[in-house]
Amino acid sequence: MSNLSLPSKLLKGMETSSSIGMFARDTGGCLISKLAVSRSSDEAKEIGFAETAESALFYFTAPALSKIFSNIYANKYNISKENISQPLNTVKNVTGEQIKNIKLAKFGQIASTFSIILPFVFAIAPLRNLLTYEQSGKDEFVSVVGLKENKKENNKKESEKKPQA
Numbered sequence: 643m644s645n646l647s648l649p650s651k652l653l654k655g656m657e658t659s660s661s662i663g664m665f666a667r668d669t670g671g672c673l674i675s676k677l678a679v680s681r682s683s684d685e686a687k688e689i690g691f692a693e694t695a696e697s698a699l700f701y702f703t704a705p706a707l708s709k710i711f712s713n714i715y716a717n718k719y720n721i722s723k724e725n726i727s728q729p730l731n732t733v734k735n736v737t738g739e740q741i742k743n744i745k746l747a748k749f750g751q752i753a754s755t756f757s758i759i760l761p762f763v764f765a766i767a768p769l770r771n772l773l774t775y776e777q778s779g780k781d782e783f784v785s786v787v788g789l790k791e792n793k794k795e796n797n798k799k800e801s802e803k804k805p806q807a
Contacts, residue, residue: 665701669693684778688770695766699759707755714754715747726751 673693680686716723721740725733726747733744 661701661705665697668701669697672697684774687777688774691773692766692770695770696763699762699766703759703762704755707758708751711751711754712747715750718750719743719747721747 673690676689676693677686680689712723712726716726721743725736725740725744730741730744733741736744
């Protein structure tokens with residue numbers, strides 16, 4: 643069993659609900675599988691950048707922005723920050739008006755957080771393409787994944803196989 647102690651310790655550390663543990667576990671799992679099936683080194687670089695950037699945005703900026711907007715909306719609606727973070731069915735000793743304010747604060751927190759994050763998520767793809775073009779000079783998807791070279795090789799092999807007249 644001692645030979646499994648190191649991996650079990652690593653996995654135990656990743657089972658936390660911290661942003662770093664979740665980032666490492668989820669990004670690692672997705673990234674490793676996608677890199678394993680990538681068709682070229684340029685595609686692997688693109689995948690690595692995109693997966694890491696998206697995960698970092700969601701795992702690190704979302705919680706920070708959520709806390710900021712929770713404070714803003716708690717002050718705006720004069721409610722407790724704890725009430726915003728709890729499910730509505732567990733909130734106790736509040737009136738109907740306070741429940742309405744809690745719902746508005748929850749909506750405001752979620753909408754505000756994602757309205758800031760989503761433009762950055764959608765900016766990742768063009769940025770990834772720009773970086774690939776800058777590094778490799780390839781501007782077409784078929785060039786990045788190596789399909790253009792494969793097509794040229796296949797055409798060359800087919801022309802060699804055809805009998806010359």
